[in-house]
Amino acid sequence: MSIPLTEKYRPRSVSEVIGNKEAVSSFLEWMKSWEAGKPIKKSAFLVGPPGVGKTSLVIAYAKEHGYDLIEVNASDRRGAEQIKAIIAEASKQSTLAGTRKRIILVDEVDGAYGSEATGGINTLASIIPRTNIPIVLVANDPWDPRLAVLRNMSLLIKFSHIRQNEIMSHLRKISEKEGVKVSDELLKFIASRSNGDLRSAINDLQLFLTADQRIVEQLKNVVSTRDRTKSVFEALAEIFGATTAISGRNVTMNLDVDLDTLFTWIIDNLPNQIKDPQALFESYEFLALADLHYSRANRLQRWDYIKYAIPLLGSGPGIVKSKTSDKGGRFEFPSKIRFMQETREKREKIKSILRKLAMKSKMSQRKAATEMMPFIRAILGSGKTDIAKYYELDNEEIAIASIGDNLLPHVMDENSLTKDKEKVESVKTSQRPRKRKT
Amino acid sequence: MTIQETIPWVEKYRPKTLDEIINQEEIVRSLKTVLSTKTVPHMLFTGPPGVGKTATAHAFARDLFGDRYIEDGHFMEINASDERGIDIIREKVKTFARTIPMGGIGFKILLLDESDQLTADAQHAFRRVMEQYSTTCRFILAANYSNRIIEPIQSRCAVFRFKPINPEHMVQAIRRVAQLEGLKISEKALQALFEVSEGDLRRAINMVQTAASYSSNIDDDLIFRVAGITTGGEARKILELSLAGKFEEARKLLREKLYVDGVSERDLIAQIYRESFYLPIKEEDKLKLLSLIGEVDYRLSQGATPEVQFMMLLSYLYSLTKERK
Numbered sequence: 201m202s203i204p205l206t207e208k209y210r211p212r213s214v215s216e217v218i219g220n221k222e223a224v225s226s227f228l229e230w231m232k233s234w235e236a237g238k239p240i241k242k243s244a245f246l247v248g249p250p251g252v253g254k255t256s257l258v259i260a261y262a263k264e265h266g267y268d269l270i271e272v273n274a275s276d277r278r279g280a281e282q283i284k285a286i287i288a289e290a291s292k293q294s295t296l297a298g299t300r301k302r303i304i305l306v307d308e309v310d311g312a313y314g315s316e317a318t319g320g321i322n323t324l325a326s327i328i329p330r331t332n333i334p335i336v337l338v339a340n341d342p343w344d345p346r347l348a349v350l351r352n353m354s355l356l357i358k359f360s361h362i363r364q365n366e367i368m369s370h371l372r373k374i375s376e377k378e379g380v381k382v383s384d385e386l387l388k389f390i391a392s393r394s395n396g397d398l399r400s401a402i403n404d405l406q407l408f409l410t411a412d413q414r415i416v417e418q419l420k421n422v423v424s425t426r427d428r429t430k431s432v433f434e435a436l437a438e439i440f441g442a443t444t445a446i447s448g449r450n451v452t453m454n455l456d457v458d459l460d461t462l463f464t465w466i467i468d469n470l471p472n473q474i475k476d477p478q479a480l481f482e483s484y485e486f487l488a489l490a491d492l493h494y495s496r497a498n499r500l501q502r503w504d505y506i507k508y509a510i511p512l513l514g515s516g517p518g519i520v521k522s523k524t525s526d527k528g529g530r531f532e533f534p535s536k537i538r539f540m541q542e543t544r545e546k547r548e549k550i551k552s553i554l555r556k557l558a559m560k561s562k563m564s565q566r567k568a569a570t571e572m573m574p575f576i577r578a579i580l581g582s583g584k585t586d587i588a589k590y591y592e593l594d595n596e597e598i599a600i601a602s603i604g605d606n607l608l609p610h611v612m613d614e615n616s617l618t619k620d621k622e623k624v625e626s627v628k629t630s631q632r633p634r635k636r637k638t
Numbered sequence: 639m640t641i642q643e644t645i646p647w648v649e650k651y652r653p654k655t656l657d658e659i660i661n662q663e664e665i666v667r668s669l670k671t672v673l674s675t676k677t678v679p680h681m682l683f684t685g686p687p688g689v690g691k692t693a694t695a696h697a698f699a700r701d702l703f704g705d706r707y708i709e710d711g712h713f714m715e716i717n718a719s720d721e722r723g724i725d726i727i728r729e730k731v732k733t734f735a736r737t738i739p740m741g742g743i744g745f746k747i748l749l750l751d752e753s754d755q756l757t758a759d760a761q762h763a764f765r766r767v768m769e770q771y772s773t774t775c776r777f778i779l780a781a782n783y784s785n786r787i788i789e790p791i792q793s794r795c796a797v798f799r800f801k802p803i804n805p806e807h808m809v810q811a812i813r814r815v816a817q818l819e820g821l822k823i824s825e826k827a828l829q830a831l832f833e834v835s836e837g838d839l840r841r842a843i844n845m846v847q848t849a850a851s852y853s854s855n856i857d858d859d860l861i862f863r864v865a866g867i868t869t870g871g872e873a874r875k876i877l878e879l880s881l882a883g884k885f886e887e888a889r890k891l892l893r894e895k896l897y898v899d900g901v902s903e904r905d906l907i908a909q910i911y912r913e914s915f916y917l918p919i920k921e922e923d924k925l926k927l928l929s930l931i932g933e934v935d936y937r938l939s940q941g942a943t944p945e946v947q948f949m950m951l952l953s954y955l956y957s958l959t960k961e962r963k
Binding site for chain 1 (some may be wrong): 644645646648649687688692715717718719720751752755840841844845847848851852864867868869871883885886889890893894897898899900901902905909934937940941942943945946947949950953954956957958959
């Protein structure tokens with residue numbers, strides 16, 4: 201599965217677009233008015249939450265009806281200038297027979313900030329009345345005040361969340377085409393947590409299709425009993441919505457996952473949920489304290505101590521969050537689990553290197569990791585691999601230790617990574633690292 | 639000029655005999671007295687890393703038993719930090735101390751390196767092992783912190799406190815290495831080396847070898863560069879990312895250190911402590927940070943989970959970004 205499923209299963213015709221029937225038909229009507237030579241409005245403004253098919257609809261329509269789709273970035277003035285040039289050129293050609301039809305798609309109109317973006321928006325607004333090519337604008341937030349001018353001159357087409365059963369049946373189709381059997385429970389689970397975002401649901405599906413069995417099992421566990429007990433997502437919603445210590449105390453009641461798992465989910469979701477830096481720190485303080493009580497309970501086998509950890513982790517983040525204006529986002533699969541999965545191979549290699557270093561240096565692996573490894577990596581990074589022989593490192597280990605780490609670029613110029621000593625000499629003056637001053 | 643790099647210099651220039659041990663004159667003198675009487679007590683070597691504890695133990699054994707002190711079974715080294723559990727250590731000691739080798743002097747020597755990595759419970763168990771085998775085996779325990787060794791063990795040992803390598807000895811030792819390796823090293827570089835190695839000779843020699851792999855002409859600038867990528871460089875990067883508001887990147891790098899590079903949480907907290915003094919934050923915030931680091935250090939010793947505790951620390955730095963704007 202080398203291409204993302206979201207690309208592989210992008211709709212190829214308008215009929216394949218899932219959901220938002222009303223939006224689809226008003227888009228078709230708008231395009232029909234262009235075909236007829238009397239556009240209702242010069243531009244259409246497609247707004248709605250992410251992953252509900254706004255861009256996909258335009259792409260599918262263009263493909264189906266033989267349009268060339270010109271995708272432009274609106275977030276800077278250059279994007280707007282580009283549109284100007286395209287329109288100017290197109291108006292010259294429009295009289296010539298055989299010219300391909302075009303649609304201009306301006307994605308993520310609300311995606312950029314700063315004066316450059318404002319410039320882009322203003323330029324767009326001046327172009328639209330004069331265009332003879334359909335211009336489609338796409339944005340998430342329909343009420344962004346900067347977009348008011350574009351909103352008023354365009355046909356506003358609103359998209360909304362995709363219904364859960366529509367997502368579910370689509371996921372089923374995809375997994376069947378991929379030749380993987382996925383249980384209804386799991387599909388329902390993915391669909392329900394996607395919040396109506398089909399793209400994220402397909403992405404999640406891809407994760408499950410490619411994930412190793414352990415994680416699938418872990419998640420199936422979460423799903424299989426969610427009818428009877430509280431899922432980790434429900435627990436997270438309670439936790440980040442908590443305003444009282446009592447609700448925090450009750451959060452683990454009927455919870456199906458173990459506390460370790462829940463804790464990982466809370467810790468990893470915290471930065472998505474709480475953006476305010478001060479509030480984030482306060483929440484981490486509660487979680488760090490919860491961890492302290494929890495690990496103490498584990499170490500001393502004093503399970504009654506867990507009661508001190510639960511309210512801290514169960515309501516700390518919520519209580520802090522309630523003081524801020526943070527809205528919080530979708531709960532995500534713990535990034536730590538992903539991280540551990542992605543780095544498994546590298547971790548094993550590094551471990552094997554550390555074993556060899558430790559053995560040869562007659563020290564523990566722990567000590568070798570800080571006292572020898574950084575130097576060996578830096579020496580190998582200079583291109584001198586002689587030292588690897590002493591430690592009996594094989595070629596793969598040399599590659600892992602010297603390349604792929606980003607130790608050197610932090611301090612040295614990219615150039616100094618070369619084996620050439622003179623180069624090191626010449627760049628030395630160009631970038632000086634911190635000199636310690638107190 | 640070609641530089642012979644096949645052998646790590648810390649190995650190549652490791653002292654072989656007590657006479658080659660630098661900076662620890664009193665300890666060498668006492669150990670020589672012990673040698674002349676051949677009445678060897680249990681010994682505890684404490685002191686910071688890279689000051690010669692393990693090397694002294696080996697040199698002592700070599701001077702006592704001769705060059706084949708390991709091959710002939712007079713001396714064994716166990717690493718407390720890697721050996722899983724006290725039972726495995728006890729088993730190893732049992733096998734080693736059961737017999738007295740031919741041509742010996744009536745006992746063997748066992749070096750338990752990084753012994754402060756043993757938990758208090760494991761140390762109590764080890765104390766009994768020491769007593770059980772004390773007729774056939776003398777123990778040398780090496781540790782960074784004597785206060786992490788339980789008192790009953792301390793009271794059974796002659797305690798030798800190793801000092802950080804002083805500037806003169808450090809410079810002398812490095813000059814010698816530089817001369818033998820055909821390197822040019824500036825006065826300022828030597829000074830820089832002392833500063834960044836903090837009296838740790840292993841680190842200093844490793845740094846010189848790393849620097850030499852980039853240039854045979856070593857100045858202070860190169861030393862600082864090497865320091866930046868080897869000692870605490872990534873710890874500093876983690877702190878700086880947090881301060882810059884790049885919280886997720888900081889978390890990723892933290893995970894790289896902890897889970898991929900195998901850096902222990904105690905070593906990481908030590909690096910963070912060292913680096914925190916140089917962060918571009920208000921001095922009062924720095925003091926709060928130092929106190930938090932101390933708190934995290936203590937919690938880690940109590941078995942807390944490193945990642946959460948470190949994230950709390952980093953989120954403190956992140957919270958300072960708001961005020962600075």
